[in-house]
Amino acid sequence: MNSRHLIILMALSGAININAQRTVQTLKNGWEFCRGDSFNESVSQKVTVPHDWAIYGPFDRKHDLQVVAVEQNGEAEATEKTGRTGGLPFIGKGIYRTVFEVPDTTSRTITLVFDGVMSNADVTLNGKKVISWPYGYNSFYAVVDGIAVPGENYLEVACENKDGQSRWYPGAGIYRNVHVVNTDKIHIPTWGTFVTTPVVTKEYASISLTMDIEGTYNRQNIRVETVILNPQGKEVAKASNVFCARGQEFTQNFLVNDPDLWSPRNPELYTAKTTLSVDGKDVDEYETRFGIRSLAYVPEKGFFLNGEPIKFKGVCNHHDLGPLGAAVNKSALRHQLDLLKDMGVNAIRTSHNMPAPELVELCDEMGLMMMVEPFDDWGFRPKSPNGYGAVFNEWADKDVSNMVRHYRNNPSVVMWSIGNEVPSQWGEPGINELMRLRNTVRQLDPTRPITCGMDQVGEGAVIDNGFAAALDIPGFNYKPQLYDKFYEKLPNRLILGSETASTVSSRGQYFFPIEFKDHNVVLHEGNQSNSYDNESCSWSNTPDLDFARDDDHDWCIGQFVWTGFDYLGEPSPYDTDAWPSHSSVFGIIDLASLPKDRYYLYRSKWNDESPTLHILPHWNWKGREDEITPVFVYTSYPKAELFINGKSQGMREKNDSTVYNRYRLMWMDTRYEPGEVRVVAYDNDGHAVAEKTIKTAGKPHHLVAIPNRTSLTANGEDLSYITIQVADKDGNIIPTDNRRVKFKVSGAGTFEATANGDPTSLLPFQNPEMDLFSGAATAIVRSSNSEGTLIFTASAPGVKPVTTTIEVK
Numbered sequence: 033m034n035s036r037h038l039i040i041l042m043a044l045s046g047a048i049n050i051n052a053q054r055t056v057q058t059l060k061n062g063w064e065f066c067r068g069d070s071f072n073e074s075v076s077q078k079v080t081v082p083h084d085w086a087i088y089g090p091f092d093r094k095h096d097l098q099v100v101a102v103e104q105n106g107e108a109e110a111t112e113k114t115g116r117t118g119g120l121p122f123i124g125k126g127i128y129r130t131v132f133e134v135p136d137t138t139s140r141t142i143t144l145v146f147d148g149v150m151s152n153a154d155v156t157l158n159g160k161k162v163i164s165w166p167y168g169y170n171s172f173y174a175v176v177d178g179i180a181v182p183g184e185n186y187l188e189v190a191c192e193n194k195d196g197q198s199r200w201y202p203g204a205g206i207y208r209n210v211h212v213v214n215t216d217k218i219h220i221p222t223w224g225t226f227v228t229t230p231v232v233t234k235e236y237a238s239i240s241l242t243m244d245i246e247g248t249y250n251r252q253n254i255r256v257e258t259v260i261l262n263p264q265g266k267e268v269a270k271a272s273n274v275f276c277a278r279g280q281e282f283t284q285n286f287l288v289n290d291p292d293l294w295s296p297r298n299p300e301l302y303t304a305k306t307t308l309s310v311d312g313k314d315v316d317e318y319e320t321r322f323g324i325r326s327l328a329y330v331p332e333k334g335f336f337l338n339g340e341p342i343k344f345k346g347v348c349n350h351h352d353l354g355p356l357g358a359a360v361n362k363s364a365l366r367h368q369l370d371l372l373k374d375m376g377v378n379a380i381r382t383s384h385n386m387p388a389p390e391l392v393e394l395c396d397e398m399g400l401m402m403m404v405e406p407f408d409d410w411g412f413r414p415k416s417p418n419g420y421g422a423v424f425n426e427w428a429d430k431d432v433s434n435m436v437r438h439y440r441n442n443p444s445v446v447m448w449s450i451g452n453e454v455p456s457q458w459g460e461p462g463i464n465e466l467m468r469l470r471n472t473v474r475q476l477d478p479t480r481p482i483t484c485g486m487d488q489v490g491e492g493a494v495i496d497n498g499f500a501a502a503l504d505i506p507g508f509n510y511k512p513q514l515y516d517k518f519y520e521k522l523p524n525r526l527i528l529g530s531e532t533a534s535t536v537s538s539r540g541q542y543f544f545p546i547e548f549k550d551h552n553v554v555l556h557e558g559n560q561s562n563s564y565d566n567e568s569c570s571w572s573n574t575p576d577l578d579f580a581r582d583d584d585h586d587w588c589i590g591q592f593v594w595t596g597f598d599y600l601g602e603p604s605p606y607d608t609d610a611w612p613s614h615s616s617v618f619g620i621i622d623l624a625s626l627p628k629d630r631y632y633l634y635r636s637k638w639n640d641e642s643p644t645l646h647i648l649p650h651w652n653w654k655g656r657e658d659e660i661t662p663v664f665v666y667t668s669y670p671k672a673e674l675f676i677n678g679k680s681q682g683m684r685e686k687n688d689s690t691v692y693n694r695y696r697l698m699w700m701d702t703r704y705e706p707g708e709v710r711v712v713a714y715d716n717d718g719h720a721v722a723e724k725t726i727k728t729a730g731k732p733h734h735l736v737a738i739p740n741r742t743s744l745t746a747n748g749e750d751l752s753y754i755t756i757q758v759a760d761k762d763g764n765i766i767p768t769d770n771r772r773v774k775f776k777v778s779g780a781g782t783f784e785a786t787a788n789g790d791p792t793s794l795l796p797f798q799n800p801e802m803d804l805f806s807g808a809a810t811a812i813v814r815s816s817n818s819e820g821t822l823i824f825t826a827s828a829p830g831v832k833p834v835t836t837t838i839e840v841k
């Protein structure tokens with residue numbers, strides 16, 4: 033890269049936040065990237081960061097072919113696995129370069145903060161190595177004083193992904209943000225504060241703010257002034273102290289009267305604004321956002337937030353954003369959380385790795401509790417041959433420390449997990465690893481309990497060997513049928529479903545006859561799973577069993593379902609050599625962010641603010657006339673009557689005769705005839721309170737496009753997810769029309785990506801066309817930096833096109 037080139041890049045480099053004493057520049061634009069060992073200008077491309085080099089594909093069975101025995105599936109012999117990590121080209125090396133400017137380095141400290149680089153990052157600045165960080169999911173930083181220079185600074189980040197490093201699609205490259213933090217030499221360092229709220233009542237709360245101050249010389253006097261701002265930005269408490277700084281931590285204490293408590297319903301956020309000054313001159317200003325809330329895990333009685341009992345209605349999620357890959361985008365995350373909140377979700381488990389900071393910020397703001405988890409592997413007998421286990425011994429403490437220091441001020445984080453289904457659950461080495469992680473976490477944050485996702489419950493494993501007892505909260509992955517036994521044997525007196533269900537279903541795909549197959553693998557032609565939500569894997573079950581445990585015992589503190597969204601990789605039960613099959617079907621919502629039927633089952637149980645009434649399957653079964661086609665209704669109402677073409681099929685009421693009848697209304701013997709299915713729901717007093725109808729659709733007539741948002745921010749990053757379907761002339765959606773649709777975007781935005789939720793589709797996500805799957809696909813559009821109208825058109829042969837507009841402001 034020549035210097036003229038660099039100056040142009042520099043001008044493009046990203047957002048700068050300035051207060052008087054510190055600036056934070058996020059390096060988004062002006063990066064150059066190439067694959068390979070060394071930078072080759074002739075093949076390099078201009079990219080923006082966050083960037084995921086592998087999501088552009090193409091999909092291919094040859095990528096990361098793994099010959100493994102998946103122990104969790106009970107396999108004893110290694111076999112070839114395709115699509116296990118998504119069938120995308122993430123293995124190999126890549127190099128990124130950019131340049132940023134530092135006005136002056138005199139009396140300044142420059143810190144580079146990386147939110148996450150996948151993986152094995154090697155960072156050099158101005159030709160000098162500044163830091164390496166193997167784990168792709170963690171945030172890390174490097175102070176580059178003495179290396180950063182006034183003027184242009186040349187930053188290079190090399191990374192490498194290895195074969196067999198993962199059990200799912202990890203993404204590739206600088207997939208999270210990079211920041212340049214410029215402070216006075218005397219400053220609060222990265223993640224240098226810790227707020228706790230030791231006493232929380234309705235009337236008052238005590239706040240304790242501990243901080244590090246760096247860059248002082250011995251015994252220097254520093255004035256530290258902190259104001260506490262309430263959610264409306266009004267000052268509600270203040271402290272001003274002079275500390276004689278010699279490298280020790282300082283704590284300031286505050287009383288806040290009449291606090292607005294943080295909870296999923298009211299995610300109220302406070303800010304501690306700290307100003308450091310020396311000899312009357314301000315040198316640093318640091319803001320710590322936090323919430324006031326109390327956590328109590330009470331034996332036998334459950335989990336209490338602000339003194340109120342609350343169960344985890346949680347989901348586990350991997351970090352990928354489907355067709356956007358791993359490249360983080362706040363708008364995409366917000367869309368995920370909006371969908372989950374509407375389902376009634378109140379908690380997220382970041383399985384099995386550290387989240388993007390944007391996700392934690394959103395959970396704080398939107399009111400979702402978090403279980404933050406760092407690892408899928410420890411050092412002892414790791415699951416992935418080239419995964420974290422290879423570096424665990426050297427890196428685990430550093431990784432866990434960064435995680436805890438990064439997120440210990442976030443009120444959404446209510447629990448730390450230290451691992452997932454680690455083979456260390458067996459025996460001595462494992463207990464040592466557990467104690468090591470537990471102690472590191474506890475030392476940095478004594479306020480939150482520690483759990484671990486456990487699955488080894490046989491003789492000699494976690495129940496007997498002290499592993500589960502050493503956790504504050506024992507978290508079990510699956511096996512709800514054994515919870516009573518665990519509860520009786522363990523001293524903890526609480527049980528968490530750290531991972532539940534793993535029901536498999538493909539959106540809108542129905543297979544007959546319908547039988548409930550808990551703990552059994554069922555395979556169908558076309559590598560799809562049944563949308564009647566009656567199938568799981570050998571280790572897993574349908575949602576009903578977990579609902580029952582939560583409903584029946586206070587000591588069950590809730591659950592985290594595997595998973596909220598489908599993700600790239602782990603295409604169980606087609607996780608053998610069943611190519612093409614590259615993404616999971618565990619999700620309640622598919623890879624195109626379209627809810628499956630299962631969404632409404634959870635919604636009917638978990639959303640206690642708005643009622644649910646959902647009918648499945650669709651009613652377009654040409655060729656199945658008069659065949660048994662069961663109808664299920666997922667509803668928050670206790671009973672309902674079903675009509676097919678006006679003929680009553682009888683009333684059903686939720687009851688305890690089977691666990692499925694407890695949560696679903698089912699008509700198992702209904703026969704298909706074209707026309708209309710209507711359901712009328714009744715409340716407990718026998719009043720008809722709601723109804724819903726679905727109809728057999730007629731001939732394809734026109735396309736329908738429904739954006740989730742019709743107004744976007746002109747920041748070049750905001751997204752709208754547009755659902756595309758085919759309708760008949762009366763507007764009935766045709767759930768079986770799978771034609772290819774093409775997209776065009778003009779005006780104030782660009783086409784970003786598309787997906788249809790079909791785990792077997794090999795179409796690239798970035799081309800502006802997609803086959804509908806079960807009658808639907810999603811097109812994602814991105815706002816421009818300037819205001820205007822974004823015009824989106826979808827067209828397909830044989831049906832009328834559709835145009836929709838989105839305002840970009």
Ligand code: GAL
Pocket residue numbers: 104452453485487509531534569572594602604618
């Ligand atoms: C669990 C595991 C998850 C995922 C899931 C699929 O055992 O913790 O990462 O593999 O099974 O059911």
